[in-house]
Amino acid sequence: MNKLLIDNLVVELRSVSKSYRKGSETVDAVAGIELTIQERGMVAIVGPSGSGKSTLLHMIGAMDRPTRGEVLVAGQAVNRLSSGELTRFRRQTVGFVFQTFNLIPNLTALENVALPMEFNGVSASERSVRAKTLLERFQLGHRLKHRPRELSGGEMQRVAIARAVANQPRLVLADEPTGNLDSRSGQIIYELLQEVSRERTVIVVTHSEELARLADRVIHIRDGHLVDGPNSGHKVVSVTP
Amino acid sequence: MGMIILGLRNLLRNKVRLVLVAILIGVPFFLLLAMYSIGDAMQRQTTVLNENVNTVLQLRGRGSMGHVNMVGQDRLLPQDTLEKVRGIEHVRQAEPYLLAMAPITPPNFVMHVGLAPGAVKRLESHGEAGNPRIIAGRDFMPEDAGQDVAIIGQGYAEWAGIRPEDVGKATLTIDPTRTHPAIFGMDRPTRELRIIGMYASGYIFGDLQLFMPVETFRSIYGIDQGISWLFVNVDNVENVPVVAQRLQEAVGDVADILVPESAAVFTATTSQRVTQLTSVGGILAVALMVIVVFFVLLMIVRERAREIGTLKAIGASNGGVTTQFLTEAVALTLLGGALGLLLFRGIGEIVTGRLFALSIGPFLPSHYRPLFESLAINSNLSASTLALVIAVAVLAAVIGSAYGVWQAVKLSPLEAMKHE
Numbered sequence: 001m002n003k004l005l006i007d008n009l010v011v012e013l014r015s016v017s018k019s020y021r022k023g024s025e026t027v028d029a030v031a032g033i034e035l036t037i038q039e040r041g042m043v044a045i046v047g048p049s050g051s052g053k054s055t056l057l058h059m060i061g062a063m064d065r066p067t068r069g070e071v072l073v074a075g076q077a078v079n080r081l082s083s084g085e086l087t088r089f090r091r092q093t094v095g096f097v098f099q100t101f102n103l104i105p106n107l108t109a110l111e112n113v114a115l116p117m118e119f120n121g122v123s124a125s126e127r128s129v130r131a132k133t134l135l136e137r138f139q140l141g142h143r144l145k146h147r148p149r150e151l152s153g154g155e156m157q158r159v160a161i162a163r164a165v166a167n168q169p170r171l172v173l174a175d176e177p178t179g180n181l182d183s184r185s186g187q188i189i190y191e192l193l194q195e196v197s198r199e200r201t202v203i204v205v206t207h208s209e210e211l212a213r214l215a216d217r218v219i220h221i222r223d224g225h226l227v228d229g230p231n232s233g234h235k236v237v238s239v240t241p
Numbered sequence: 242m243g244m245i246i247l248g249l250r251n252l253l254r255n256k257v258r259l260v261l262v263a264i265l266i267g268v269p270f271f272l273l274l275a276m277y278s279i280g281d282a283m284q285r286q287t288t289v290l291n292e293n294v295n296t297v298l299q300l301r302g303r304g305s306m307g308h309v310n311m312v313g314q315d316r317l318l319p320q321d322t323l324e325k326v327r328g329i330e331h332v333r334q335a336e337p338y339l340l341a342m343a344p345i346t347p348p349n350f351v352m353h354v355g356l357a358p359g360a361v362k363r364l365e366s367h368g369e370a371g372n373p374r375i376i377a378g379r380d381f382m383p384e385d386a387g388q389d390v391a392i393i394g395q396g397y398a399e400w401a402g403i404r405p406e407d408v409g410k411a412t413l414t415i416d417p418t419r420t421h422p423a424i425f426g427m428d429r430p431t432r433e434l435r436i437i438g439m440y441a442s443g444y445i446f447g448d449l450q451l452f453m454p455v456e457t458f459r460s461i462y463g464i465d466q467g468i469s470w471l472f473v474n475v476d477n478v479e480n481v482p483v484v485a486q487r488l489q490e491a492v493g494d495v496a497d498i499l500v501p502e503s504a505a506v507f508t509a510t511t512s513q514r515v516t517q518l519t520s521v522g523g524i525l526a527v528a529l530m531v532i533v534v535f536f537v538l539l540m541i542v543r544e545r546a547r548e549i550g551t552l553k554a555i556g557a558s559n560g561g562v563t564t565q566f567l568t569e570a571v572a573l574t575l576l577g578g579a580l581g582l583l584l585f586r587g588i589g590e591i592v593t594g595r596l597f598a599l600s601i602g603p604f605l606p607s608h609y610r611p612l613f614e615s616l617a618i619n620s621n622l623s624a625s626t627l628a629l630v631i632a633v634a635v636l637a638a639v640i641g642s643a644y645g646v647w648q649a650v651k652l653s654p655l656e657a658m659k660h661e
Contacts, residue, residue, distance in 0.1 A: 009493045054658070057372075058655060058658065061554075063554065063653065063654045063655045063658070064653075064655060069316075073276035083559065084558070087556060087557075087558045090553070090554060090555065090556045090654070091555075091556030093555075094553065096551075096657070098551070098657055098658065100547075102547065102548070102551040102554075102657050104247075104548060104551070104552075105548075106250050106251065106253070106254050107247075107250075110289070115552075115555060116555040116556050117562065118243070119557055119558070120554065120556060146423075163555065164555075167556070175658060191267075
């Protein structure tokens with residue numbers, strides 16, 4: 001790997017394995033993964049069900065710890081962070097987009113987007129302005145005061161993406177973001193994620209061939225192993241020197 | 242917005258549950274307030290009793306209740322007892338009483354009391370003390386001595402059909418010939434007494450007495466000599482044992498001497514028992530609140546597991562999650578507390594009396610049971626009552642929600658990834 005690639009690394013997995021106990025057996029969800037992901041661009045992780053792609057995403061997002069190996073995100077060894085450091089990491093370094101949107105039901109769209117900023121200590125006036133700007137940018141300016149139950153699936157996911165980028169994280173992790181949407185809404189979400197990936201790294205776990213095609217890089221995983229090695233699926237165009 | 246506001250807003254997410262939980266917490270709060278008010282009323286009662294009995298010794302005819310017409314209990318103190326007692330050092334005052342019983346329809350009998358117009362009007366059924374106050378008409382004056390006048394208790398007046406506005410004009414006929422299984426008839430003419438005053442004591446039995454001048458009593462019942470009860474007021478509580486000893490030496494052969502210590506101990510024991518029972522009742526009420534909060538919080542945490550995971554995934558700290566759920570629990574218990582207060586304000590006096598009768602009455606010595614009918618429950622919301630409600634609400638919320646909050650804190654942000 002050339003020097004520029006190393007300097008631009010936002011994610012680095014070193015011999016990462018994750019095992020679970022299933023009765024008396026030990027099951028390897030992912031085994032000995034070596035992976036690097038550069039700053040900016042969209043990375044799709046694809047693979048059949050149970051291949052370990054979600055486990056990989058959870059470990060990158062510090063939601064789960066590896067059994068062995070090391071996960072580095074934005075230079076931090078996330079598997080060695082304390083509870084307080086993990087909270088700060090989730091506030092500042094990563095943003096999550098969930099398949100089921102996971103908006104807080106009794107908060108408005110604006111409040112949902114402002115919530116991570118509040119956790120991050122942004123002042124009330126500033127977070128209100130930023131949340132409004134984000135929602136307007138995502139074509140939701142007319143839905144600011146609406147609660148999730150008053151929004152369509154596509155609109156909810158757009159609010160969720162706005163929430164994920166509210167604190168301007170370096171990394172956005174999306175777990176099957178179009179899994180609960182119709183194709184038209186899914187298309188809007190693809191485009192939005194692509195737009196977001198111009199400023200930061202977006203890692204998407206997906207079954208969608210269409211979304212994978214839009215990605216700058218596609219990582220295939222099968223039975224807990226990367227199919228093509230640590231730099232698999234690189235489109236060098238996204239990181240040209 | 243803050244996790245506190247988020248916690249408060251969460252309350253309104255399920256309004257039916259909010260109402261149900263408020264009721265489930267409000268009822269134990271009501272019980273707690275009822276127990277608190279019973280304890281408080283009992284404390285006030287005991288204070289009154291102690292104030293009146295602490296330095297007062299009582300003498301009765303040996304082995305007798307001293308009622309002039311009570312079967313087997315009509316032996317009186319000799320008339321010269323009064324002079325003997327007045328001669329003892331440290332005796333400040335000696336007040337002779339004459340007592341007779343008069344049969345009425347339930348509750349069976351009333352008490353007629355003859356006393357000097359200036360003497361303390363003691364109530365027979367409550368540790369021989371009491372705190373009667375005139376609610377209509379007037380008190381005795383020195384010129385009432387020997388006159389056919391009386392002051393009637395409001396319970397007795399109600400039975401006799403005398404209303405407060407009748408006082409001054411109404412008369413009551415005393416008929417010493419009337420009998421009862423415990424009362425023998427006396428072959429004496431009837432006498433009409435003019436009711437000049439009406440009193441209330443707060444005790445149902447205490448209100449069943451009729452006070453009249455002692456000379457009038459003697460004349461009605463034909464008792465020229467003798468004393469039913471003699472109340473001996475000692476100048477200082479520390480001198481009570483000495484005076485008791487002197488009394489024993491002077492009149493011990495003809496009198497039973499009731500030392501205030503025994504009466505005080507008795508009232509203290511009763512009060513202590515009521516306090517213990519109300520404390521147990523209060524603890525049970527708080528325990529009930531804690532159990533309700535425990536299960537509600539556990540249910541809420543299970544219901545919102547994914548939401549908690551999401552909050553953590555987007556940067557909420559464990560402290561923030563704790564604040565949110567603790568706020569919700571405290572708000573729930575405060576709401577229940579407010580409901581309990583409203584209930585108590587509305588129906589507290591009625592229900593607490595009944596509650597006292599059912600829960601505490603059976604444990605009281607038999608002659609104290611009428612207390613449950615008459616205990617002066619105070620349903621006013623004092624600052625101390627409000628402080629109690631707030632303190633208990635916070636305590637129940639903190640204890641009851643501890644496990645639920647711990648479960649919430651323990652949840653991984655991975656919960657957010659679970660699909661329904």
